[in-house]
Amino acid sequence: EAGVAQSPRYKIIEKRQSVAFWCNPISGHATLYWYQQILGQGPKLLIQFQNNGVVDDSQLPKDRFSAERLKGVDSTLKIQPAKLEDSAVYLCASSRGQGSEKLFFGSGTQLSVL
Amino acid sequence: KQEVTQIPAALSVPEGENLVLNCSFTDSAIYNLQWFRQDPGKGLTSLLLIQSSQREQTSGRLNASLDKSSGRSTLYIAASQPGDSATYLCAVRRNTGKLIFGQGTTLQVKP
Numbered sequence: 001e002a003g004v005a006q007s008p009r010y011k012i013i014e015k016r017q018s019v020a021f022w023c024n025p026i027s028g029h030a031t032l033y034w035y036q037q038i039l040g041q042g043p044k045l046l047i048q049f050q051n052n053g054v055v056d057d058s059q060l061p062k063d064r065f066s067a068e069r070l071k072g073v074d075s076t077l078k079i080q081p082a083k084l085e086d087s088a089v090y091l092c093a094s095s096r097g098q099g100s101e102k103l104f105f106g107s108g109t110q111l112s113v114l
Numbered sequence: 115k116q117e118v119t120q121i122p123a124a125l126s127v128p129e130g131e132n133l134v135l136n137c138s139f140t141d142s143a144i145y146n147l148q149w150f151r152q153d154p155g156k157g158l159t160s161l162l163l164i165q166s167s168q169r170e171q172t173s174g175r176l177n178a179s180l181d182k183s184s185g186r187s188t189l190y191i192a193a194s195q196p197g198d199s200a201t202y203l204c205a206v207r208r209n210t211g212k213l214i215f216g217q218g219t220t221l222q223v224k225p
Contacts, residue, residue, distance in 0.1 A: 004157070033213075040217070041217050041218075042118070042203055042205070042215030042216050042217045042218055043158070043203075043215050044215070045212060045213065045214075048211070048212070055211065056211070056212055091157055091158070093157075093158075102148065102160045102163050103148070103158075103160060103213065104160065105150075105157035105158040105159070106157050107155075107156055107157045108156075108157050110155070
């Protein structure tokens with residue numbers, strides 16, 4: 001069974017530029033999560049999808065961050081414009097449902113904003 | 115507001131030692147608790163998941179316990195090995211489905 005795929009692996013941009021990350025969850029997993037992990041901290045949930053609907057985006061900075069999962073499968077997370085404090089690892093995870101199931105994580109995209 | 119705290123932030127032990135990692139949470143109304151391992155530059159790997167109705171889960175040399183009433187979980191690693199060196203994170207799932215992570219404990223097992 002293939003795991004959660006994320007790309008790119010690394011990204012370096014200058015502040016005020018735009019960037020997009022892509023995630024393909026495990027086949028059959030209805031729930032998809034985007035997390036932001038700043039160095040030395042635990043992951044923080046940005047947005048949670050159930051199929052193609054948003055379940056929780058309460059911690060997503062909506063003035064600059066957007067995410068979509070149009071067909072209920074893969075997803076993109078965009079930052080426009082980026083700030084220095086956006087430097088972090090962006091992790092995508094998926095699970096079969098949003099209840100008691102385990103989460104499976106991708107390797108993440110490491111973003112550096114200069 | 116649910117807060118998850120892990121102590122210590124870092125731990126260094128000699129190979130073969132048994133060790134305990136601690137996780138505490140402020141709101142006992144949780145759905146489940148999950149322990150993860152994270153290697154440098156990698157994503158998270160789920161180690162153990164304990165449902166709110168359970169007291170413990172075991173997998174190989176790992177044992178995780180859960181005490182909801184006191185807001186605590188421990189991860190016990192028996193006979194530690196250098197390959198166990200990583201960051202260990204606990205996360206609690208609220209009834210709303212949201213998963214809230216602690217900041218992690220970075221473990222180094224010296225040969």
